[in-house]
Amino acid sequence: MTTIAIIGAGLAGLTVAQGLRDRADVVVFDKSRGLGGRMATRRADPYAFDHGAQYLRARSAEFKAFLAPYIDQGIVRPWHARYVELDRDHLMSEERWDDADPRYVGVPAMNEPAKQLAGGLDVRLQELVTGITRWAGRWRLHGDDGSKLGEFDWVLSAIPAQQAAALLPASFSQIRTVREVRLAGCYALMLGFTEPLALDWHAARIHDADVSWIAVNSSKPGRDPTRFSLVAQSSNSWAEAHIDDDPASVQRHLLKEIGEITGQDPTGAEHCVLHRWRYANLDRRDGKLALLDPEKRLAACGDWCGEGRVEAAFTSARDILSALGPVM
Numbered sequence: 049m050t051t052i053a054i055i056g057a058g059l060a061g062l063t064v065a066q067g068l069r070d071r072a073d074v075v076v077f078d079k080s081r082g083l084g085g086r087m088a089t090r091r092a093d094p095y096a097f098d099h100g101a102q103y104l105r106a107r108s109a110e111f112k113a114f115l116a117p118y119i120d121q122g123i124v125r126p127w128h129a130r131y132v133e134l135d136r137d138h139l140m141s142e143e144r145w146d147d148a149d150p151r152y153v154g155v156p157a158m159n160e161p162a163k164q165l166a167g168g169l170d171v172r173l174q175e176l177v178t179g180i181t182r183w184a185g186r187w188r189l190h191g192d193d194g195s196k197l198g199e200f201d202w203v204l205s206a207i208p209a210q211q212a213a214a215l216l217p218a219s220f221s222q223i224r225t226v227r228e229v230r231l232a233g234c235y236a237l238m239l240g241f242t243e244p245l246a247l248d249w250h251a252a253r254i255h256d257a258d259v260s261w262i263a264v265n266s267s268k269p270g271r272d273p274t275r276f277s278l279v280a281q282s283s284n285s286w287a288e289a290h291i292d293d294d295p296a297s298v299q300r301h302l303l304k305e306i307g308e309i310t311g312q313d314p315t316g317a318e319h320c321v322l323h324r325w326r327y328a329n330l331d332r333r334d335g336k337l338a339l340l341d342p343e344k345r346l347a348a349c350g351d352w353c354g355e356g357r358v359e360a361a362f363t364s365a366r367d368i369l370s371a372l373g374p375v376m
């Protein structure tokens with residue numbers, strides 16, 4: 049049977065792996081301890097934080113069909129948040145998200161759908177792939193301690209573009225396109241409080257500030273509403289300008305911004321942890337890419353092949369599966 053290595057256990061990598069498992073021996077490698085990539089959840093008892101993707105929307109019939117069983121099982125549920133847009137501390141607009149245009153979240157945490165999707169797959173976590181070399185007509189994957197992770201007929205990358213550009217062989221016919229894509233960074237600050245802050249919204253998009261998003265994570269369905277938790281995210285532009293700053297100074301600045309935006313003092317948080325996403329989001333892209341090299345038996349997919357959202361990660365995986373069909 050054809051052997052395939054998939055690098056990345058985010059939604060894209062796991063979707064491809066599920067689509068190929070009946071046709072090939074598939075192994076998925078991921079450097080992280082958990083599944084789901086940027087659909088991420090950090091637990092810090094008694095709090096939990098979705099510090100990557102905040103919610104997802106489904107526009108295509110195919111993605112709706114993919115989500116349907118998860119919705120039926122309660123693994124994915126709509127978040128009926130009171131959503132506001134702020135111009136710093138000034139209210140611009142407000143709405144209640146409803147089922148007419150659902151914003152879905154994983155339940156009990158954002159990474160739950162990925163956990164379900166990984167069922168029955170050979171997923172090897174905490175395996176950073178550092179190199180891909182040619183060996184006896186196949187691809188050999190190398191780990192970070194010089195170890196060999198195995199030899200495969202095909203290698204499929206499902207990691208952010210800059211990481212894929214650094215890892216994929218220069219002989220990949222699509223490598224120039226991969227090198228052109230840039231995902232921007234983002235800081236996420238996770239705050240857990242013994243006493244809730246007095247906010248009259250659950251999610252806020254903020255303009256004209258270095259913090260561009262604040263969510264009351266504990267207001268999402270299936271979370272413990274008594275464990276008041278906030279996830280605040282920096283704007284991509286601020287993160288890019290401060291990507292190598294001292295984390296303590298980044299944290300101080302984001303806390304100050306949150307205080308000014310909300311009019312509440314966030315410094316009394318019992319839990320306060322910063323996460324840096326080096327490659328977080330993509331500026332809107334028109335069109336989509338299906339990056340396949342049938343001769344070299346290499347391929348790349350991920351959200352950045354589309355518009356940089358959860359649905360785009362899924363769509364890029366399905367596009368690669370269609371393209372692989374005739375050549376595998």
Ligand SMILES: Cc1cc2nc3c(=O)[nH]c(=O)nc-3n(C[C@H](O)[C@H](O)[C@H](O)COP(=O)(O)OP(=O)(O)OC[C@H]3O[C@@H](n4cnc5c(N)ncnc54)[C@H](O)[C@@H]3O)c2cc1C
Pocket residue numbers: 055056057058059060061077078079080083084085086087099100101102103104105175176177178206207208211215234236281325327328329349350351352356357358359361
């Ligand atoms: C802060 C933030 C907020 C977001 N908000 C939203 C939102 O509200 N709605 C929305 O739709 N989208 C949002 N997104 C985007 C969304 O999370 C992504 O579009 C989607 O999760 C990408 O899935 P993916 O499978 O393409 O990649 P990823 O989820 O990034 O998966 C890639 C995986 O590859 C692994 N990896 C990388 N390099 C290696 C290597 N060398 N070896 C082994 N493993 C490796 C990583 O550990 C990761 O698990 C947000 C992202 C961030 C960071």
